[in-house]
Amino acid sequence: MPSDEVLVERDGRVVVVTLNRPDDQNRLTREVLLRLEALATELRDDAETQAVVLTGAGREFFSMGILNLAVRATYAKDEIVALVRLANRTYDAIEALPQIVIAVYNGAARAGAAELSLACDIRLAAAHATFALPEARWGGFPGAGGPVRLPAIVGRARALEIICTGRELDATEMERLGLVLGVYPGDRLLAEARALATRIAESGPLATRGAKRIMNTHATSGFRAARELSDALRHALEWSRDVDEGMASHKEGREPRFTGR
Numbered sequence: 182m183p184s185d186e187v188l189v190e191r192d193g194r195v196v197v198v199t200l201n202r203p204d205d206q207n208r209l210t211r212e213v214l215l216r217l218e219a220l221a222t223e224l225r226d227d228a229e230t231q232a233v234v235l236t237g238a239g240r241e242f243f244s245m246g247i248l249n250l251a252v253r254a255t256y257a258k259d260e261i262v263a264l265v266r267l268a269n270r271t272y273d274a275i276e277a278l279p280q281i282v283i284a285v286y287n288g289a290a291r292a293g294a295a296e297l298s299l300a301c302d303i304r305l306a307a308a309h310a311t312f313a314l315p316e317a318r319w320g321g322f323p324g325a326g327g328p329v330r331l332p333a334i335v336g337r338a339r340a341l342e343i344i345c346t347g348r349e350l351d352a353t354e355m356e357r358l359g360l361v362l363g364v365y366p367g368d369r370l371l372a373e374a375r376a377l378a379t380r381i382a383e384s385g386p387l388a389t390r391g392a393k394r395i396m397n398t399h400a401t402s403g404f405r406a407a408r409e410l411s412d413a414l415r416h417a418l419e420w421s422r423d424v425d426e427g428m429a430s431h432k433e434g435r436e437p438r439f440t441g442r
Contacts, residue, residue: 187216188238194231194382195375196224196280199238206245207237208252209293211264214271221274228441231386232378233278235301236285240367243285243310246292250319268293268325272300277397279390281381285374286310286352287367296323299330302393304360305374306352307367312360318347333400334360385423386441387414 188199198220200207209217224230237243247268253261275282275297284290284301289311296314298304306312314323314331322328323344332340335358343350355361365373381389391414399407418424422442430437 186210186213187220189220191230192375193379194229195234195378196230196232197234197236197375197378199236200244201238203237203239203241206242207239207294208245209247209268209297211267214247214264214267218267218271218274221271221278224278224280225274227280228386230280231382231384231389233280233282234285234371234374234378235282235298236287236371236374240288240307240309242288242294243290243298244294245289246294246296247325248292253319265293265324268296272297272326276300279393281378281389281393283374283378285370286312286355286361287370289313292316292323293325296325296327296330299326299334303362303377304355305370305377306355306361306364307370308352308364309367310352310355310364311349312355313347313349314344315347315349317345334358383436385427385437385439387418387421387423387439390441391415391418 186201188201190197190199200209200213202208202210202213224233247264248256248261256264281303282301284298284304286298286304286306287310288307290298291313292315295312314327316323328340328344331343335343339358350358350360352361352364356364363373395407395411395414398410423439426437426439
C-alpha cells in the first residue's frame with residue numbers, strides 16, 4: 182500500500198495515527214487494516230509509547246468503514262468474510278494494546294470504522310461528527326465487534342436500538358450516552374486529543390498500563406480474576422522505582438521522571 186495511507190507521527194511518548202485516504206472517505210481497505218494490524222504488533226512491545234491517538238484526515242470522515250453497498254458489490258462473498266475476519270483480528274489487537282488508545286472522530290464514523298473506534302479506550306468527537314452502524318438497513322449486522330463492545334458502553338437496550346435501526350447519532354447524543362468523553366469544535370479537536378494523550382503519557386506507565394490491564398481482565402474474565410490481578414500488580418508496584426520516584430518528586434517539588442520500572 183502507499184506509505185502515506187496510514188500516517189504515523191511520534192511525539193515523545195504519544196503516537197498519532199491518521200487514516201489518510203480522504204478522497205475515498207478514509208476507507209478501511211484490506212491494505213489499511215493490515216497496516217493497522219502491523220502497527221498494533223509494533224506498539225504491543227513498545228515500552229516508550231504510553232498513549233495512541235487514532236483519527237482521520239480532513240473533516241468529513243473519521244472513516245466510512247470497510248464496506249458500503251457499492252464497495253461490497255465488487256467483492257466475492259468469501260472475500261467479504263475474510264475481510265471482516267481481518268478487521269476483527271486487527272481490532273482485537275488494538276483493544277489489547279497496553280497503551281491508552283484515543284479515537285478522535287473528526288467527522289462521520291460509519292460501520293466498520295465505528296466498530297474500530299469501539300475497540301479504543303476513549304473517544305472524542307468534533308461537534309459536527311456523527312456515528313452510525315447502518316448494517317441492519319442493508320440486511321446484515323455489524324460483524325467486527327459492534328454487538329460485543331457497544332452494550333458495555335451505552336447499555337444493552339440502547340445498543341440494540343442503535344444497531345437494529347441503523348440510525349445516525351450526532352455528537353451531542355454521543356456525549357449524552359457516554360460514547361464519547363468530550364465534544365469540541367472541529368478546529369480544536371486534535372489539539373484537545375493530543376493534550377489528553379500527553380497528560381496520560383506523563384503519568385506512571387506501570388499505573389496506566391496496570392489500570393487498563395485490570396479493566397480488560399474484568400471485561401473478559403470477571404470480577405474475581407480482575408481483583409486477583411489487581412492485588413498482584415499492586416504488590417509489585419509498591420516496590421517499583423516509579424512509586425519511589427513519585428514520592429521523591431512530590432517531596433522535592435518537581436515533575437516526576439517515570440521509567441516504567
